[in-house]
Amino acid sequence: MTTRVLDVWWDGTLVGQLTQDRHGELGFAYTPDWLGNDDAPSLSASLPKRTAPFARRECRPFFGGLLPEESQRDAAARTLGVSPGNDFALLDRLGGDVAGALQLLPPGERPRTHAPDRRPIPLDDAGVVRVLDALPLRPLLAGEEGLRLSLAGAQSKVPVVLIDDAAALPVAGQPTTHILKPPITRFPATTENEAFAMCLAAAVGLDVAPVEPRVVRDRPFLLVQRYDRSRGDDGIVRRIHQEDFCQALGVPTERKYASEGGPGFAECFGLLRRVATRPAVEVLKLLDAAIFNLIVGNADAHGKNFSILYDGEGPRLAPLYDLLATVAWPDLSPRLAMRIGKRATPDEMDARGWSAFAVDAGVGLPLIRRRVSEIGQAVVARAHAVAAELTRPGLDEAALSRLAAMVVDRAVRCAATVRRGPV
Numbered sequence: 001m002t003t004r005v006l007d008v009w010w011d012g013t014l015v016g017q018l019t020q021d022r023h024g025e026l027g028f029a030y031t032p033d034w035l036g037n038d039d040a041p042s043l044s045a046s047l048p049k050r051t052a053p054f055a056r057r058e059c060r061p062f063f064g065g066l067l068p069e070e071s072q073r074d075a076a077a078r079t080l081g082v083s084p085g086n087d088f089a090l091l092d093r094l095g096g097d098v099a100g101a102l103q104l105l106p107p108g109e110r111p112r113t114h115a116p117d118r119r120p121i122p123l124d125d126a127g128v129v130r131v132l133d134a135l136p137l138r139p140l141l142a143g144e145e146g147l148r149l150s151l152a153g154a155q156s157k158v159p160v161v162l163i164d165d166a167a168a169l170p171v172a173g174q175p176t177t178h179i180l181k182p183p184i185t186r187f188p189a190t191t192e193n194e195a196f197a198m199c200l201a202a203a204v205g206l207d208v209a210p211v212e213p214r215v216v217r218d219r220p221f222l223l224v225q226r227y228d229r230s231r232g233d234d235g236i237v238r239r240i241h242q243e244d245f246c247q248a249l250g251v252p253t254e255r256k257y258a259s260e261g262g263p264g265f266a267e268c269f270g271l272l273r274r275v276a277t278r279p280a281v282e283v284l285k286l287l288d289a290a291i292f293n294l295i296v297g298n299a300d301a302h303g304k305n306f307s308i309l310y311d312g313e314g315p316r317l318a319p320l321y322d323l324l325a326t327v328a329w330p331d332l333s334p335r336l337a338m339r340i341g342k343r344a345t346p347d348e349m350d351a352r353g354w355s356a357f358a359v360d361a362g363v364g365l366p367l368i369r370r371r372v373s374e375i376g377q378a379v380v381a382r383a384h385a386v387a388a389e390l391t392r393p394g395l396d397e398a399a400l401s402r403l404a405a406m407v408v409d410r411a412v413r414c415a416a417t418v419r420r421g422p423v
Helices: 032-036 054-065 069-080 087-094 127-132 190-201 267-274 277-294 349-361 365-390 397-417
Strands: 004-010 013-020 026-030 102-105 158-163 167-169 178-181 209-216 219-225 229-230 237-239 241-244 307-311 313-317
Touching: 004 087, 013 087, 026 032, 026 054, 054 087, 069 087, 087 127, 127 209, 127 219, 158 397, 190 209, 190 219, 190 277, 190 365, 190 397, 267 277, 267 307, 267 349, 277 313, 277 349, 277 365, 277 397, 349 365, 365 397
Parallel strands: none
Antiparallel strands: 004 013, 004 102, 013 026, 158 167, 158 178, 178 219, 209 219, 229 237, 241 307, 307 313
């Protein structure tokens, strides 16, 4: 077998080539034109511009990190008839629209330009139900004619566009603008849970991807607006580059949890200090995110659930996404994906834990105490109102009410941890 190639494009410009040799090994190399352009950025903090090609160990965390994870990857691979461990084959079939600004296309195929006459057809209620039914079996609708879509994550989802406020599957090459997420079947009220956590985070002042729960024929789902897309005055949607913390730190997806060698908070704060245009601002945003996740009981905030956005403001912490109160489901492990102050679970947090976290974050303990108190007070003040605002026919009103009561109780208890005991 000869070397296989995928061209890597960034906003219509060829960046480099991803290759797979006859032994199945990945490689990546920038084009001379991209290297010669001083204004052209690196694809990743883990892939600095250089003439020498990158070996598999160096480039796989970034490119493999564009693909779905765990059971989603396995199911997509089965549908496509490829090995779930073959990153190249999966990107060949799914890499037309990924997180960030890139498109991975076969040699000779160029990114499609905007064509006003190429307009997707909005999904009617029956179409939405068809998609919801298909996603558990075919993640990202893998294999559907004309679709080459990929997103990281272990949750079922598919990128879509909105046409007159209705979801639609994109035409070939079109940048998607939203993510449609069905409920997770093995856990109750996941749509309500994620909508509540995301909207509560926004209500208390955190930067969060906008979300909207919807119901079609008594079937709930979540629409998440993509922060890595922008619509210009000309109406054209453009891709904005981003990468998650595991990609930026060169950590492969299967080691995303800190207990398996993935990044912890010390590495995450260090990354922001290294790459962000305004490190002090972004460090404080990550600090608030960690505190909020602890308050709501989100134990699954790992390195792939935080990203860097490379937009006009320069590298910065991307809006938060995939926020869930995972403690609402006792079958899930309560262990934190990234320990906070050496504490393994949210309920273990105490004053000594916050003191240790201050060292990991590189910020003063008085600031942490103040933010825990302020965010906790804001959660107490807004939680029930957010739950009420989300209530609508087809959503589980009782689950929303329970979530609000739970996080209020957690906020009160979390605030007490910064006042108790020696440090």
